[in-house]
Amino acid sequence: MPFKTTEDWQLHDTAGQRKYLNASEFRQFLAAADSYRQRRRALCYVLAYTGCRLSEALALTVQQFDAELRTLTFRTLKRRRLSFRTVPVPDVVRDMLCQIPTAADGRFWPVHRATGWRWLKPAMRRAGIAGAMASPKGLRHGFGMRAAGQNIPLPLIQKWMGHASLTTTSIYLDAVGPEERQFASRLW
Numbered sequence: 001m002p003f004k005t006t007e008d009w010q011l012h013d014t015a016g017q018r019k020y021l022n023a024s025e026f027r028q029f030l031a032a033a034d035s036y037r038q039r040r041r042a043l044c045y046v047l048a049y050t051g052c053r054l055s056e057a058l059a060l061t062v063q064q065f066d067a068e069l070r071t072l073t074f075r076t077l078k079r080r081r082l083s084f085r086t087v088p089v090p091d092v093v094r095d096m097l098c099q100i101p102t103a104a105d106g107r108f109w110p111v112h113r114a115t116g117w118r119w120l121k122p123a124m125r126r127a128g129i130a131g132a133m134a135s136p137k138g139l140r141h142g143f144g145m146r147a148a149g150q151n152i153p154l155p156l157i158q159k160w161m162g163h164a165s166l167t168t169t170s171i172y173l174d175a176v177g178p179e180e181r182q183f184a185s186r187l188w
Helices: 023-033 038-050 054-058 091-099 113-126 136-149 154-161 166-173 177-185
Strands: 071-075 084-088
Touching: 023 038, 023 113, 023 136, 038 054, 038 071, 038 091, 038 113, 038 136, 054 071, 054 113, 084 154, 113 136, 136 154, 136 166, 154 166
Parallel strands: none
Antiparallel strands: 071 084
């Protein structure tokens, strides 16, 4: 498979469907996740509130969690060099992680990536989310879009998401739907 350039990254699939959860889908997803038991629910919340990749979340250990500062430190994947990034989390995520028993190696979720994916699918279905955005990557892209929509500085979004290039992060400035309508309404 050829290497993807930043021009290849799109927030829509080939049929034009969004690849990210919008604000209402984000809320619906978390509401659906609330019906899960503690461990699964926490995984859903970590993915939704940090923009991390599924494999990054599953590799997370108690040593990478700072309850006092309310941060998670992820080993960033898709980098040639060993790289870590620290992402702040809301109190609700901190509280969930404090209650989860960890495995002998300190991991919060000692499961395979396929199992993590299977945990998320029913929450997406319950939330009525289908298509390209109904995935861990949809949560990641949704995080980027929400951050850009709240005017978080682009270099900070880049840091939180672990992008090597600011150009990659800039795709989240491509406002669509309600975000784009908000800008257009200034002209009306």
